[in-house]
Amino acid sequence: MDFTLSGESKMMVKAARDFAEQEIDPIMAKVEEEDALPDDILQKFAKARMLGMMIPKEYGGIGSSALNIILILEELAKTGSAAAFLVAFCNSIAETIYNWGSEDIRKRFVPPLCDGSLCPAMAFTEPGTGSDPTAITTTAKPDGDYYVLNGTKRFISHGSKKGYGVFYAKDETEKVTAFIVDKRSEGYTWSKPWALMGLAGQDLVDVFLKDVKVPKEDILGEKGKGFHILLRWIAGERVQQMAFMVGMGQECLNESLKYAKERMVRGRPMTAMQGFQWMLADMHASIEACRWWTYRIASKQDEGGDIQVDSAALKLFVVPAIQEVARKALQIHGSYGYCKDYKIERLYRAIAHAGITASSTEIQKTLVGSALARS
Numbered sequence: 059m060d061f062t063l064s065g066e067s068k069m070m071v072k073a074a075r076d077f078a079e080q081e082i083d084p085i086m087a088k089v090e091e092e093d094a095l096p097d098d099i100l101q102k103f104a105k106a107r108m109l110g111m112m113i114p115k116e117y118g119g120i121g122s123s124a125l126n127i128i129l130i131l132e133e134l135a136k137t138g139s140a141a142a143f144l145v146a147f148c149n150s151i152a153e154t155i156y157n158w159g160s161e162d163i164r165k166r167f168v169p170p171l172c173d174g175s176l177c178p179a180m181a182f183t184e185p186g187t188g189s190d191p192t193a194i195t196t197t198a199k200p201d202g203d204y205y206v207l208n209g210t211k212r213f214i215s216h217g218s219k220k221g222y223g224v225f226y227a228k229d230e231t232e233k234v235t236a237f238i239v240d241k242r243s244e245g246y247t248w249s250k251p252w253a254l255m256g257l258a259g260q261d262l263v264d265v266f267l268k269d270v271k272v273p274k275e276d277i278l279g280e281k282g283k284g285f286h287i288l289l290r291w292i293a294g295e296r297v298q299q300m301a302f303m304v305g306m307g308q309e310c311l312n313e314s315l316k317y318a319k320e321r322m323v324r325g326r327p328m329t330a331m332q333g334f335q336w337m338l339a340d341m342h343a344s345i346e347a348c349r350w351w352t353y354r355i356a357s358k359q360d361e362g363g364d365i366q367v368d369s370a371a372l373k374l375f376v377v378p379a380i381q382e383v384a385r386k387a388l389q390i391h392g393s394y395g396y397c398k399d400y401k402i403e404r405l406y407r408a409i410a411h412a413g414i415t416a417s418s419t420e421i422q423k424t425l426v427g428s429a430l431a432r433s
């Protein structure tokens with residue numbers, strides 16, 4: 059077992075750290091105020107070679123690895139920004155379209171996700187369900203060379219941005235099929251963004267599909283097998299989400315250390331007191347455990363292994379561990395941590411999302427528990 063990072067990986071980490079410090083940290087106040095990421099952010103990510111990372115070069119990608127994406131995301135996540143999530147999103151959706159798409163689909167839809175010219179979406183949640191995709195009610199009816207989609211999708215990240223999204227709908231056989239939908243199609247409209255607790259600029263909207271026509275050749279994967287594509291996408295997305303948690307947890311510790319070294323309590327810096335040292339030690343130990351387990355599952359993905367259950371178990375462990383790290387960081391900061399002037403406040407809010415999205419913690423328990431029971 060080799061725990062050392064390659065020279066290429068180290069260079070990528072350094073580039074991502076520099077990018078986060080130079081391009082994201084300085085704009086965060088504006089992003090929070092306007093609840094919007096800059097229009098050119100995707101092109102900047104593309105220029106920094108952070109998109110299409112798992113995509114072969116002939117389709118415009120970098121041809122890198124799942125582990126390298128994880129390493130980059132960990133650095134970007136230290137900003138506590140939705141920009142980091144956007145990178146994960148573009149990479150995982152490009153990979154999904156590449157993996158399941160026909161040659162024609164690959165050629166048409168993958169390169170624009172590698173050069174940052176279009177923004178993707180992945181839409182399964184509906185007003186009636188988020189955890190049970192078999193209960194979706196969006197329909198897709200065949201009509202000549204097209205399918206006609208009708209329904210409402212809820213909480214769709216970047217649902218209003220120009221580009222294509224993978225939308226899940228029940229076809230005429232009542233099975234879930236994945237359709238690639240142009241977000242500028244006739245009949246495609248969206249709500250104003252939901253005002254979120256954290257992750258400013260996430261552009262989380264409801265999408266309304268009214269007689270939206272999708273060419274039959276733009277079905278992703280096999281007809282009726284959309285649920286399978288969705289589960290595979292969520293498994294990869296979960297590992298990337300855990301990389302955010304590791305990065306944000308690490309930044310909570312970095313900020314806490316900085317603060318505790320300077321803050322005087324009874325004439326001594328906080329770091330001189332055993333109670334605070336123990337808090338910092340617990341934070342450090344939790345983050346390290348989460349980090350290495352996340353790397354392990356990403357490596358398994360690179361080896362071609364099935365990560366459905368592993369990624370679920372990972373999430374079960376990482377989410378509460380890093381949420382406790384964030385709680386401790388806020389506690390160390392006292393009232394300053396509750397103020398928007400301190401980064402810890404943004405990180406705390408961003409970290410709160412993870413138990414719900416990319417399949418909730420409770421659903422992970424069911425996944426892991428039922429797999430154990432079957433084994």
Ligand SMILES: Cc1cc2nc3c(=O)[nH]c(=O)nc-3n(C[C@H](O)[C@H](O)[C@H](O)COP(=O)(O)OP(=O)(O)OC[C@H]3O[C@@H](n4cnc5c(N)ncnc54)[C@H](O)[C@@H]3O)c2cc1C
Pocket residue numbers: 179180181182183186187188189190212213214215216257260262411414415416417418419420421424
């Ligand atoms: C920032 C953000 C970004 C998002 N981006 C997207 C996106 O791009 N695309 C998209 O499709 N969706 C997206 N979502 C939606 C998100 O994936 C869903 O909200 C999530 O899956 C949970 O669904 P729900 O809100 O309907 O909760 P529900 O499914 O109603 O669950 C509510 C609670 O019940 C629990 N629960 C549900 N079923 C069970 C069960 N069988 N056993 C035990 N407990 C159960 C859940 O764990 C949860 O605690 C996003 C949400 C957020 C906040």
